[in-house]
Amino acid sequence: MTPPPDGPAGGALQHLYSGKVREVYQMPGGLLLLVATDRISAYDHVLPTPIPDKGKILTQLSLWWFRRLADLVPNHLVDAPVPAEFAGRAMVCQRLSMIGVECVARGYLAGSGWHDYRRTGAVCGVALPPGLAEGARLPEPIFTPATKAPRGEHDENIPAAAVAGLVGADTAAELQRITLEVYRRGAAIAASGGIVVADTKIELGRDAQGRLLLADEVLTPDSSRFWPAGEWRPGRPQPSFDKQFVRDWLDSPEAGWDRRRDGAPPPELPGWVVERTRALYIAAYERITGERWA
Numbered sequence: 118m119t120p121p122p123d124g125p126a127g128g129a130l131q132h133l134y135s136g137k138v139r140e141v142y143q144m145p146g147g148l149l150l151l152v153a154t155d156r157i158s159a160y161d162h163v164l165p166t167p168i169p170d171k172g173k174i175l176t177q178l179s180l181w182w183f184r185r186l187a188d189l190v191p192n193h194l195v196d197a198p199v200p201a202e203f204a205g206r207a208m209v210c211q212r213l214s215m216i217g218v219e220c221v222a223r224g225y226l227a228g229s230g231w232h233d234y235r236r237t238g239a240v241c242g243v244a245l246p247p248g249l250a251e252g253a254r255l256p257e258p259i260f261t262p263a264t265k266a267p268r269g270e271h272d273e274n275i276p277a278a279a280v281a282g283l284v285g286a287d288t289a290a291e292l293q294r295i296t297l298e299v300y301r302r303g304a305a306i307a308a309s310g311g312i313v314v315a316d317t318k319i320e321l322g323r324d325a326q327g328r329l330l331l332a333d334e335v336l337t338p339d340s341s342r343f344w345p346a347g348e349w350r351p352g353r354p355q356p357s358f359d360k361q362f363v364r365d366w367l368d369s370p371e372a373g374w375d376r377r378r379d380g381a382p383p384p385e386l387p388g389w390v391v392e393r394t395r396a397l398y399i400a401a402y403e404r405i406t407g408e409r410w411a
C-alpha cells in the first residue's frame with residue numbers, strides 16, 4: 118500500500134522534500150523522517166523502474182555504518198520509533214542545517230576523478246603522479262569536494278581550497294579531516310569483506326548547537342564505488358557493486374537512450390537488469406556487514 122504523501126496518522130507527518138531517492142518528512146516535534154524509496158537514479162535522472170528492496174538495503178547499510186563510525190564522527194540519528202508503514206526503510210534524525218558541499222574521498226581513480234586526471238593530471242587541485250591508469254590506487258586517499266547541484270544538474274568538482282571560501286577555513290579543515298577518516302575506516306572494514314571502496318561521498322550538517330554531524334546516508338552503493346577486490350585490474354573500468362551496471366546498460370544499444378539529448382527520458386529497465394542490480398545491492402550489503410540479507 119502506498120502511503121499518502123503527507124503520511125499516516127491523519128497527516129502527523131509533514132512532507133518536506135522529494136529527493137531523487139529519498140522522501141523527507143517532518144515528524145511531530147520537529148524531528149526528520151528520511152524515507153529511502155526503491156527509486157534509482159543514474160546520470161542525474163530518476164529512472165522509471167524501481168529496484169525492489171533497494172531503499173531498505175540502503176537504510177540498513179547506513180544504520181550499520183553509522184554505528185561503526187560513531188567514535189569518529191557523531192551523526193544525525195535519533196533513537197525513536199519509525200512509523201510502521203516505513204519499517205526498515207526510514208531513519209529518524211535531527212533536522213540539520215546542511216553544509217552545501219558534497220564531501221568526497223577517493224582512494225582510486227574512477228569516474229569524474231579519472232576524467233579530471235586525464236585532462237589535467239590533478240583532481241580537485243590535488244596533483245597526482247603521472248602515468249596512473251584508470252582504476253589505479255592513489256598513493257594516499259584524497260579529499261575531492263564538489264558543490265551540490267540543484268536537482269537534475271551535475272555536481273561540480275571544486276578545489277579543496279575553494280571549500281574554505283564557501284564555509285570558512287575551520288569548517289573546511291573539519292570536513293576534509295572527517296571525510297578522509299570515514300573513508301579510511303570504511304575502506305578498511307569493507308576490505309575484510311573483499312570490497313574495494315574506490316570513493317565515497319558523505320554529507321554533513323550542523324545541529325542547533327552548531328555541532329558538525331554526519332547526515333544523509335553513508336558508505337552505500339549509491340554514495341560510493343564498491344569494487345570486488347578479487348577482480349580489481351587497473352587499466353580498464355572495474356566491475357562494481359554499485360549502479361555502474363545500470364549506467365552501462367543505459368549506455369548500451371539495447372537501451373536505445375541518448376542521454377545527451379535534452380528532454381530524452383531514460384527508458385524502463387528490463388527485468389534482468391532489475392534483478393541483477395538488486396542482487397548487486399544485496400551482495401554489497403552481505404559482504405560488508407557479514408550478515409545475510411533477510
Ligand SMILES: Nc1ncnc2c1ncn2[C@@H]1O[C@H](COP(=O)(O)OP(=O)(O)OP(=O)(O)O)[C@@H](O)[C@H]1O
Pocket residue numbers: 135136137138139140141149151158193210211212213214215268320322332333334
Ligand atoms: N539530517 C538531515 N537534515 C536535513 N537534511 C538532510 C539530513 N540528512 C539528509 N538530508 C537531505 O535530505 C535529502 C535526501 O534526499 P536524496 O538522497 O534523495 O537527495 P538528493 O540530494 O536530491 O539526491 P542525490 O543524493 O541522489 O544527489 C538530501 O537533500 C540531503 O541533503
Ligand SMILES: [Mg+2]
Pocket residue numbers: 136138333
Ligand atoms: Mg542523496
